[in-house]
Amino acid sequence: DTAVSQTPKYLVTQMGNDKSIKCEQNLGHDTMYWYKQDSKKFLKIMFSYNNKELIINETVPNRFSPKSPDKAHLNLHINSLELGDSAVYFCASSQGPSDTQYFGPGTRLTVL
Amino acid sequence: AQSVTQLDSQVPVFEEAPVELRCNYSSSVSVYLFWYVQYPNQGLQLLLKYLSGSTLVKGINGFEAEFNKSQTSFHLRKPSVHISDTAEYFCAVTRGTGGFKTIFGAGTRLFVKA
Numbered sequence: 001d002t003a004v005s006q007t008p009k010y011l012v013t014q015m016g017n018d019k020s021i022k023c024e025q026n027l028g029h030d031t032m033y034w035y036k037q038d039s040k041k042f043l044k045i046m047f048s049y050n051n052k053e054l055i056i057n058e059t060v061p062n063r064f065s066p067k068s069p070d071k072a073h074l075n076l077h078i079n080s081l082e083l084g085d086s087a088v089y090f091c092a093s094s095q096g097p098s099d100t101q102y103f104g105p106g107t108r109l110t111v112l
Numbered sequence: 113a114q115s116v117t118q119l120d121s122q123v124p125v126f127e128e129a130p131v132e133l134r135c136n137y138s139s140s141v142s143v144y145l146f147w148y149v150q151y152p153n154q155g156l157q158l159l160l161k162y163l164s165g166s167t168l169v170k171g172i173n174g175f176e177a178e179f180n181k182s183q184t185s186f187h188l189r190k191p192s193v194h195i196s197d198t199a200e201y202f203c204a205v206t207r208g209t210g211g212f213k214t215i216f217g218a219g220t221r222l223f224v225k226a
Contacts, residue, residue: 004155041200043216055212090155097212098144103155
């Protein structure tokens with residue numbers, strides 16, 4: 001059983017399109033995250049939810065909108081995709097905000 | 113605010129040799145420290161963590177790290193590496209008790225050669 005799963009694994013799309021990435025965790029954790037990893041492997045937090053409430057919202061363009069329908073799911077919707085959005089996006093979860101994080105396998109987004 | 117510096121972007125080493133990956137952090141409050149590993153085309157997974165107590169922490173796959181408060185360091189070590197240890201290693205810090213954000217270092221690429 002996969003602890004943190006993401007779909008899709010790969011996403012190739014044109015500039016200007018809108019796309020979503022879904023994340024689900026079956027660990028019973030209260031906190032979920034979205035990270036962006038660039039081509040140099042630098043990992044930057046984008047958002048974090050604790051018990052469905054947004055607790056971290058880093059300086060991210062408002063084209064990115066997270067949604068947490070329940071504690072087990074955190075989805076990421078991106079509007080008007082740009083070339084610079086190309087990256088690997090990781091979802092993660094933890095029991096609490098400062099606990100060990102469990103990462104999903106990543107979604108490689110390529111914007112053409 | 114916390115910050116993390118991984119002093120080496122790449123560390124090449126021969127199989128069965130020892131390795132040390134260096135990590136320094138900056139914080140004005142107590143912290144929790146983590147090392148994560150990322151194998152190619154995978155997500156990150158925890159190697160080990162320091163929350164409190166003994167400053168020598170043992171993790172999976174034979175790795176260990178030592179928390180040094182005076183030098184604000186948390187270096188990762190393994191006495192004998194394998195080819196399969198080739199991966200990206202990330203040091204991370206979060207504020208202990210009430211911290212909401214984990215800050216990751218830029219990563220160190222460990223490349224084990226035969």
